[in-house]
Amino acid sequence: MRTLGVVAALALALAGAGAVAQEPARVAVKVGVTGRPDQAALELAFHRGYFAKQGLDVEFVGGGVGGEEYVSSLATNQIQVDAGAPNAALFNAFNRGIDLRIVADWAHVGDAKDSTFSMVGRGDLQRSGALKSAADLKGKSVGVGPSRGSYNEMFVAELLAAVGLGVGDIEAQHISFPDGLAALSGKTVAATLLIEPLVMMAHDRGIGDVLVTAGAVDPGAQVAVVMYSAVFARNRDAATRYMVAYLQGVRDFIDAFDGDQNKEAAIDVMVAALTLKDRAVWEKMPAHDVDPNGSVNLAHIKKEAAFYKEQGTLTGALPDLDKFVDPSFAEAAVKILGRR
Secondary structure: OHHHHHHHHHHHHHHHHHOOOOOOOOEEEEEEOOOOHHHHHHHHHHHOOHHHHOOEEEEEEOOOOOHHHHHHHHHOOOOOEEEEOOOHHHHHHHHOOOOEEEEEEEEEOOOOOOOOEEEEEEHHHHHHOOOOOHHHHOOOEEEOOOOOOOHHHHHHHHHHHOOOOOHHHOEEEOOOHHHHHHHHHOOOOOEEEEEOOHHHHHHHOOOEEEEEEHHHHOOOOEEEEEEEEHHHHHOHHHHHHHHHHHHHHHHHHHHHHOOOOOHHHHHHHHHHHOOOOOHHHHHHOOOOEOOOOOOOOHHHHHHHHHHHHHHOOOOOOOOOHHHHEOOHHHHHHHHHHOOO
């Protein structure tokens, strides 16, 4: 009897050794998207099959212009993933009981050379010497970004404080980033906040150049994050698999646009998938900074919340951000992919 048991056990072991490992159960994941250039890493992950390989059937849900439009959809799990700004609107939503998880970096400010978020001075004023530094903005009309309660407001305040000025010392104009180009061209502002590729376009058209980058004032600022619905975050297996695929896309993006590895192939994806169709712009445009390990700058998010509270756009108490920021998915993904 013992011999038969050993034989049976050996047979089972051999059968198991030859078995194909089971694929993870497929999970449908809806992701809120805007089609902007900052979606590049996500598109690479999607088009290169990284989500599919993780057993995830990802569906992009469009129609929004920013993360705020998707907060209610995340809260009700109509979509499971979105990218958005850690701004006053999001913090106010936390105070209303909206339950989301900030899980990874989507975009942050780099060093002083990072032009992806910049105060751009009007070209003719710079060439004449009338606009040499942020101190020369005093008394002038300045585009301060599209809205209150967002990082653009904080950047302007810190930029001016660095030269002994306040927002009251300029004529602040809330101007969308695309409209900032027209404002520079029409000479209705002395300077305006722009993001890439608009910064590059202003330079190429001779209507403006970088006066101060956000990186020169506030390096490491957390300007956009990946968010999970609370329901999706509870499915730790699927949520970790999503993060693995997303970070693969992030690393491909960094390799292509910072390391010039397979850049042409990456641009093929961008031109086909996103609203920016000009290949020449993709060739020249500086890449935004995103952490290859998904790390989120929680200290800066708390700093932003305190600023919005001081400015009055965050109402009520400061939310307990440690409750809403969960780095564990990125940490688990890095254990699988390795740290970079």
